[in-house]
Amino acid sequence: MGRAAHGLTHLEQLEAESIHIIRETVAETQRPVMLYSAGKDSAVMLHLARKAFYPAPPPFPLLHVDTTWKFRDMYDHRDHMAAAAGMELIVHRNPEAEAQGVNPFDHGPAHTELWKTDGLKQALTKHGFTAAFGGARRDEEASRAKERVVSVRSATHRWDPKSQRPELWRLYNMRVANGETLRVFPLSDWTELDVWRYIEVHALPVVPLYFAAPRPTVERDGAILMVDDDRFRLAEGETPVERVVRFRTLGCYPLSGAIESCASSVADIINELTASSFSERQARLIDREPSASMEMKKQSGYF
Amino acid sequence: MPDQGGAPKSLLRFVTCGSVDDGKSTLLGRLLFETGKIPEDQLATLRASSRDGEIDYALLLDGLAAEREQGITIDVAWRYFETERRKFIVADTPGHEQYTRNMVTGASRADAAVLLVDARKGLLTQTLRHSYLLRLLGIRNVALAVNKMDLVGVDQSVFDRIAGAYATIAGSLGLTVQAIPLSAATGLNVAKPGGAAPWYSGPTLLQYLEQVPAREEAAEGQPFIMPVQWVSRVGADFRGYAGTIASGSVSLGDALRLFPSRRTASAARIVTMDRDLDRAVAGQSVALTFDREVDCSRGDVLAAPNAPLQIADQFEATLVWMAEQPLLPGRSYRLKLAASTVGAWVTEIKSETNVETLEKLAARTLELNAIGTVNIALDRALPFTSYEESRELGAFILIDRDTEATLGAGLIHHALRRAENVQWQTIDVTREARAAAKNQRPKLLWFTGLSGAGKSTIANLVDRKLHAMGKHSFVLDGDNIRHGLSKNLGFTDADRVENVRRVAEAAKLMTDAGLIVLAALISPFRAEREMVRRIFPPGEFAEIFVDTPLDVAEQRDPKGLYARARSGELTNFTGIDSPYEPPEHPDIRIDTNSMSPEEAATMIINALI
Structure with a gap:
């Protein structure tokens, strides 16, 4: 360090x-x-x-x-x-x-x-x-x-x-x-x-979902959701679309919103965060209720 | 100037304090905003919860719905922001009635303080109070933020008058001050130097915060001290003594003294998971190994030979009381200091400081938010320093033995000389020998219950029976004790606690002499009865609950006391206007409705002697 x-x-x-x-x-x-x-x-x-x-x-x-x-x-x-x-x-x-x-x-x-x-x-x-x-x-x-x-x-x-x-x-x-x-x-x-800085300094392994990659997604109520397995219920006429996305926080996959991003390394994520003006939990659907x-x-x- | 990446930064913790309308929330909001810390979606939430669409920074900073309903901020809130040079941790302390507890909590970790003043109002009584508390907690660097300068036309003479008046207060307290004319609303001198105040050439608030020294940096030059938190054992050979370095630094081969044993060893390895180090400094969490085998466990302190550590079981301290129930001298609490927890009680309240006037007053108890100078005794000697010398080794908290809640915070002044000078004198005839000569096992039978329950009557009968059996016994009766040993005590909670302590200590001497002691006292509080139990060896203390319902005791009223209490002639009377806490697990319970005193006495002797 x-x-x-x-x-x-x-x-x-x-x-x-x-x-x-x-x-x-x-x-x-x-x-x-x-x-x-x-x-x-x-x-x-x-x-x-x-x-x-x-x-x-x-x-x-x-x-x-x-x-x-x-x-x-x-x-x-x-x-x-x-x-x-x-x-x-x-x-x-x-x-x-x-x-x-x-x-x-x-x-x-x-x-x-x-x-x-x-x-x-x-x-x-x-x-x-x-x-x-x-x-x-x-x-x-x-x-x-x-x-x-x-x-x-x-x-x-x-x-x-x-x-x-x-x-x-x-x-x-x-x-x-x-x-x-x-x-x-x-x-x-x-x-x-x-x-993220600590993860970078100590080269800690993290789930690949934090890094941007093409993933099958749908958009609902302004949130991008990933279709991670066949339990995901698609609405009539809804088909998964491939988008380059990553996750800032991870929870249950149907409740975790992705963000469109090109950050494919820890260094990219740090750069993205220093420029970002949205909070971390913005894409967590369970928090989008009264404050x-x-x-x-x-x-x-x-x- | 938001952060641009991973360059190494230092860390500064600071506390903000001010009166209710000084604009503290707006200033903090402004600092967060200027450093790019207010996210879009949080601003959106804010707009949604405000009535007229105007953003109110106070809403952003008030966390809990419970508070919003009450319209007050009741607790310390922690905020985070950073610049290219530093990460900041802010303890945001509300200026309301609970301010002492909250400010002391926030200031306990802080390196520096931002003290707000409204330019239109100037210095207030609260400004003095806050400054006193900052100094008490060891903070020396203060930014005096003279806020709302825009509302006084950015007038230099207003600023100079306030800064000049505060310089006098700061000088008397030993604070180093930087006064800054600013406006949280317009941003003047918060992060950007203001063209509106060309007469001011000092730092902006943010510049000040980036430059003021952090405590950890100062602690590095002090002698090495590290309390042992944890002993890491691996295999037969590895013993790592883990802890956070409180002050100074340690290098391989350095001579160390272990407290309280005062043995010596030297540092053989400084172990971390990344790699072994040659040197470690204040603030780091490491594990040390020694060059030789020495007994050392959690709570021991490793120190350089010149470190200012003392070992004592009594000291003088400033105590800040943080609980609803008052501090009672004589009551036994837990005391946690560094990695040690021991039993402790206040032996004397020397004075209470009025934080409005800083006058010292006499006091018998300390209430919520009171600050006192007290003497404290411990049930075992601990290594410590004064608070001035070390925040890590000179600070402690007091914990309730029953609820385990944190009750108060203490700052040590110095050891009491009597602690060093009074040694245990060894006496050749042991207590075992004295008991054997009397052919009995010494014991304390503690009778508790309401006034008029029958405690003295039953104790007297037990005493007569023991005497007839050829046993050596003695009765310590609550009423009789108050004619002599406790003559100077009344019936307040504090005095009742002290009364029980005196009787317990007298009984302890009598059991050392080999006697069976029968103590008959109302002793209304569980905490004190438990304290008595703890000072006796297991099996030598029995709690006997003489259980008579209040209405029955009141009907008997052998001394006419209930009648006088009901008429208001007697106050602090147990059961009437002072509580009785019945034992939860007495060794013996006597139901006086179903048992005569004679039967009760026989039962006690069969069960206990």
């Missing part, structure tokens, strides 16, 4: 602070787990966890809360990365959602609620995890600007914005009472640009 005139570069400082948070969590909580979604933020978080405990592997498992509707590339990448890190990978799918065949086409907002929110709560309860690392960043969305690095959730996994603890210096209070659990966000102070909707999702247990 290049060196600033004095001391550490901002990336070196962000890295050191995230490692500090990860070590504190592991030292002070009974059963930590790292949420792993195979996206770019997960890539950075996993790399930081490996650095924190090197030369030992991170002393906790990875957890993927699966919706069965992620891009196919993400599943391959997930399995490969967990194996390379020498870490256990737990995959949880909400059995009720599986039984009902919940999908983004028929179930609307219930899709995210059942697979992601309920799925996460089930997995944490089932395995008795007391702290879960997540890759969320404060710059992603307005309701996250006041989120703590260490966020307390009630025994029923609810988030109460009014009862969060003051967080001072680097003194994180990792203690819980009465069945409470913690969400820990080591990337809180990172921006999207920081994530308080993310907060409501969080209160009911969404990460």
Whole structure:
């Protein structure tokens, strides 16, 4: 990493602070787990966890809360990365959602609620995890600007914005009472640009979906969606069109909007972002609701 | 000047503070806008949620719907922007009633501060308050942003008057100030030097922020200190002591002293996943190995031999209280300092600082947002520095033992000399020997319950039976104690806590002498009864809940106290206008409705002796 005139570069400082948070969590909580979604933020978080405990592997498992509707590339990448890190990978799918065949086409907002929110709560309860690392960043969305690095959730996994603890210096209070659990966000102070710069400096592998390529797509309500498999329901007369697109954020493929872009390398992405004037979550369909909707999702247990 | 790529940048954290209408949100919005950080789609969301289509930056900055409904910003919000030279992390602290807690939280991480003043209003009481808090948290560099200059005709004399008046305050507090005439609304001197103020030749706000030194840079020149966060064990041989370097630097072969053991070792390897390093500096997270085998675990501190570390179990500190329930001297809390968590209690509140006037006042408790100077005792000695010497080793938080919530933040001044001078005197006759001579196991039986529940009656019967059995016992009765040992205490929550602590310590001495002690006190709070349990070895403390419903106790009223409390003649009376927290898991529960005192006493002896 290049060196600033004095001391550490901002990336070196962000890295050191995230490692500090990860070590504190592991030292002070009974059963930590790292949420792993195979996206770019997960890539950075996993790399930081490996650095924190090197030369030992991170002393906790990875957890993927699966919706069965992620891009196919993400599943391959997930399995490969967990194996390379020498870490256990737990995959949880909400059995009720599986039984009902919940999908983004028929179930609307219930899709995210059942697979992601309920799925996460089930997995944490089932395995008795007391702290879960997540890759969320404060710059992603307005309701996250006041989120703590260490966020307390009630025994029923609810988030109460009014009862969060003051967080001072680097003194994180990792203690819980009465069945409470913690969400820990080591990337809180990172921006999207920081994530990509770090990926570039450390040559971290990421899913090819972040890079521009010709992909079969349809356009709906102003969003470009990728037809990743034959479960995608085409409307009458709708045929997939090949467009050169990439993704800024990845989720369930029928809910992740692509952007038209020629950025085919990490360096291209960084250039594109510095010139871009749209926010990262613009293409996430689940956020395109009243501006308080993310907060409501969080209160009911969404990460 | 948005960022153009991956050139190395430094990092600066700063805190913004100002009064309600100083235009803080507009200034922050302007900084984000000028550095290209407000995305099109967020502006679109903003236009949609504002009434008249005008963009209000305050809306952009107010995150939570819960706040928008209440029309206030209740918490520290974190903002991010960058220029070609630096990445900035902004702690945006609201100027409302919770400002002490929020400002202290935001300032605890900051390298510098932007203090807003409205050019039309000049300096306010709040300006002084904010400056005091900044200095308290160790911030020395402040930009005084004299905002709304456009509304006073960009008049130099207005600016000079405000800057001059503030220079006096800053001088008395030891702050280094750069006053900047600006307008968040027009952008004057925010990012672009303004033609509207040709008389001002100093930096714009953004230039100032790009140049002001960051704390990490200053910390590099100090002696090396690193608290051990985690010990990494691989195979039989590798022991890596991992942590974040708090100050100074370490090079291969450097001599290190371990605290609190004061053993020495030298740095054999500086391990990171990228590669082994020859040298590491303040702010880096690394793992060190030693040239020899030395016991070292989480919470220990590695330091250069000349580092200003002290080890003590009592110190004086500034305490900022951040919880709804007040600080009670004598109550046991958890204290987290660097990587150590220990039991701690406030032994004395020396004064409370009125943040309006900076006067020091006497205080018996600290309420939400109060700042006090206190003495603190720990249940085990810790290595630390003063806060002035190190933010990492001189700061602590207090945590509630029951809810585990963070209650307060502390800044250490210095160790108390008595801690260094008072040693445990070794006494040859051990407590085991004294107990064996009496042919009994020492114990403390703690009777808790409402006034008039029957605690003293039952304790007295147990004492008589023990005496008849040839056991050596003694009763510490709540009423009797208040005639002597606790004569100077009243019945406020703070005094009740101290009363319990005194009785517990007296009982501890008696059990050391081999006695079976029966303590009969209302002892209304769970936290203190748990504190008593913790100072006794396992099996030597039993909590006996004399469970009499309030209406029954009130009907008995043997001392006529309930009648006087009901009439308002007595205040702070447990059960009437002061709470009683019943034990959740007492060792024995006596239901006085179904059991006579005689039966209760027999049951206690059969169960415990």
